[in-house]
Amino acid sequence: MMDEDNNISLQYVRSAENILRFQNNDEIHIVVQRQDLCLTPCESFLHIYGKITKDDGVNVVTTTKLINMTVCRLFKDIRYDLENTGWLSDDAELPDASGNFDVVLPLNYILSFAEDYCRVTVNGKHDLILTRLNADLNAVIQTPPTENFKITLNKIEWLLPHIKLADKPKIQLLNYIAKDLAESMSFRSWETCVYPTLPLRTRHVWAVKTSTQLVKPRYVVLGFETARRNDPQKNASEFDYCRIRDVKLFLNSHCYPHGNWNLDISNNQYAILYNMYIQLQTVYYNKEAEPLLSKPHSTCHALTSAAKNKGVDIDNIRKAAGWSAHSQTFARFYELPVDNDKDAFAMAILDN
Template identity: 65%
Template sequence: MEKTIRIQKPTTFDDSITHSEIDAHQPFASSTFQNDNEIYIVVQHQYLCLLPSKSSLHIHGKITKDDCVAAVTVTKLINMAVCHLFEKVRYGLNGVEIDRNRNVGITSTMKKYVSLSPGQEYSLENTGWLSGDKELTDAAENFNVVLPFNYVLGFAEDDRRVIVNAKHELILTRSNTNLNAEIQASATENFKITLNKIEWLLPYIKLADKPKIQLLNYIAKDLAISMSFRFWETYVYPMLLSTTRHTWSVKTSTQLEKPRYVVLGFQIARRNEPLRNASVFNHCRIRDVKLFLNSQCYPYGNMNLDIYNNQYAILYDMYIWFQMTSYNKEAEPFLSKREFMNRAPLIVIDCSKQNETLKTGPVDIRLEFDSSIAFPPHTSAYCMILHHRIVKYNPISRTVKKFV
């Protein structure tokens, strides 16, 4: 109401940034893009203001038969196929790793399923996210995507400030197989995915005189600049026993790394299987899931799911609530209730509210879950933990410290 009656307020314009441009940085000349290779991209322009949170990866490639010439006939790339081509992504400042993503395909797919909203649908295809019957390649089987940094690293989603006077390093590790990036109508076709170009599109910011002087005066004091974000960490239970109940001791964490959210997903015989889509999850007729942080339990009550009888409203409600509590906004779920169950029946557990007993000492993270029937053979479980990470860097002495 106050803004409504403040007629004396003058019109102002934000001219603090005078210029912004995006430069493309290439990997070292010795880098190759084959399976198991590491791809290094280093930005040495330490005297400039860079905005890595708005950066992206530009990737161009082609899928062919294994002779690198003939076009494939029964093979196509799946949703988030580009992420499945990489096993690990690491980002560092001044030689210190501050964020990483292991098992990039699974982690990024799980995170985006719970974070995206329907309003982003038309822009998603350019990132490699496919819905419905859309295809990533053209008639000649070429693909070309721009993958935003916030699709693969947590710091790019949460810390959106410029970074000054620092050396930036990006290390991409290719997966040892391309099987998780595609799906085939039959397993008789040998294929090859060739990456022709990988470049890091990084925004450069130029400031107006007044904010530039203020920034330089602050930097001259060499005070520690803090960066805080949510770190994505995924753990894999590669093959569950064929029983109806499981207990999984995931890890023991420090105080800072204790979970704020845990996302649990299951896949039945999808890993390294050319006939199965590795970006789709299975519900496995799950009946109940409990997360234990030491002795504290989330959720407190039993879920009592019965998926075959359409009793999974609680599961979908937990999925919706993630956006409301994590991003403090009205929920806009990307998947409808039916799509959620068919494509990504993920169990999203909010454990951000914790009592005093969890504020001292290490925290044991344990999952207990049971299903209506025994888990099928070759069922894998994925546990993605979102926890806080704090990094501080000094722009003059160029020291970087991680607080864990």
């Protein structure tokens, strides 16, 4: 890709094509030593090709399926060092009939540095380190009768785009580098804290020390799982609501929320949680919320749909719901017609 003045072109650097071992417990180093290039890690991605078979490595599995974000669950740790400086639907099948799967995973999906720092880097050695887990039980879901399986990674490569400059902008860049000015590389990071076993009580306090006084947490995402780890008959990518009634977070000397939720998830009373979920994108990314999940009976759906049925103008609905003037959230997630045709849903997805 090149701009109109032929000053900048975008190309890709392929790395890790010579790595042969991707077994369990292996530490995989993908190194880019092209320090002369203007690299853009924020637009890079991992290309992973593998195969799931029975433990003999030959026969195809019959009762084992890969779950959401399978690739991430094959690794214990992913680190990115810079020196000098598939989501699936419920019915989607990632492998083909022979068990082969081919995945592209953008780096900004898994590393906050690639998500927040969207500038080029020059004169640096890039090292991406992936450590395989000792077992892949959390990457699959099995139905009885269970079977022994094996996930083999045949290729892992890091496609890292770089910008090729024409002579004039290249000279300008070299002159800027020669000034040896300090550049800040600001980005947000996430830390995972796990409480392995909750006590058998209706009320519990979990004290978590997450950072020093220099860096304080600003966002917290809380999830619950019940006996899902290392059990191939349970989907490790799903969470359990555990009949939670209220949650209080004391963060930086403040309490969230100020009142009580009084949830009753078993009886479909959790609209306030869904509202917090759809607002996360607005607060964290400073953008209009585009939720991946929808709750048909949420308060926002009920009120906006009722207003539309009463003849309220769509611009007034957007304004009252806090959506922008050009928002398509209502049309995409809430204003959905009910059709008795059994093929209507499938055709609507295909047409979209």
